[in-house]
Amino acid sequence: MICLFYFYPMVQAFILSLQSGTGTNLTFVGFDNYARLLKDPTFLTTVKNTVIYLIIQVPVMILLALFISVLLNDKTLKFKGVFRTAIFLPCVTSLVAYSVIFKYLFGLDGIINLFLLKLSIISEPIQWLTDPFWAKIAIITAITWRWTGYNMIFYLSALQNVDQSIYEAAKMDGASSIQTFFKITIPMLKPIILFTSITSTIGTLQLFDEVMNITQGGPGNATMSISQYIYNLSFKYTPDFGYAATVSYAIVIMIVIFSIIQFKVAGDKND
Known part of the structure; x- marks a missing residue:
């Protein structure tokens, strides 16, 4: 079953990437398609956009998820179940539905602009969806909102399995909350942090729904992701399935490279 549904399509996709035509x-x-990648300005733009999403959104999301999980692991906190459910709920919402909602939130007359104007933070509405910089910010905000709770569950589950006597011993030795966090919590969560970093990297490199539904890759190609470019090559432009498969394999190569880097940086030295 694994060979049929995983390896066979991968081999067929690679064979397809060696072909070209309408x-x-x-x-x-x-x-030739792989050589074409390096000269394709649209592909290089989508790589740049996707890497920007990656290096900004993934660290912010992981740190935020880690911080929230530590807060929710506090035994003295009341209504923990309510908070956990509220933070995790975005993960189970429809990708298309929440993307459309964020499109309206960040519209020219959307709630975000109205709120900022009301507080006198801005003097005129921000062009969230038509300005290249702010459009990226809107997409990064949407992704972070949806996936922070997903990573939080992993950290919270790991924290609940940590022997509380370790924290009690550290407290008796005079360790502060910050020292306990960096000297005990972070090291004990290291395997989970590595796992969520890799899965988040893979998900960001495959980003499609948010870009497609919030900005449609615009303005121009300023927010287009690699996955949206694959979609356009296959269904929007003149169909070129061979080159689309090549771009797909470019994502595979990028995932492998980033995963190796993360293993080398955060993995155990004995691995």
Whole structure:
């Protein structure tokens, strides 16, 4: 079953990436498609956009999830179940539905602008969806809102399995809350942090729904992700399934590279 549903499609996709042509009229071109990637300005733009999402959103989301999980692990906190449910609920919402909601929230006359104007933080509405910089901020905010609770559950589960006697011993030795967090909590959560970092990296490199539904890759190609470019190559532009498969394999290569880097930086030295 694994060979049939995983490895066979991967091999077929690689074979497809070695072909080029319109629609299903494909011819074998070898690695010409891969050479084309390096000269494709649209592809390079989508890589730049996706990497920006990655290096900003993933660290912010992981730190936020870690901070929230530590707060919710406090035994003295009341209504913990309510808070956990509220923070995790965005993960189970429809990707399309929440993307459309964020599109309206960040609209020119949306709630965000009205709120900022009411507080006199801004003097005129921000062009959230038509300005290249602010459009990226809107997408990063949407992704962070949806996936922070997902990572929080992993950290919270790990924290609840930590022997409380360790924290009690540290407290008796005079360790502050900050020292306890960095010297005990972080090291004990290291495998989970590595896992969530890799899964979040993979998810961000495959980003599609938010970009497609909030900005449609605009303005221009300022927010287009690699996955949206694959979609456009396959269904929006003149269909070029061979080159689309090549771009798909570019994501695979990027995932492998970023995963190796994360293992080397955060993984155990004995691995």
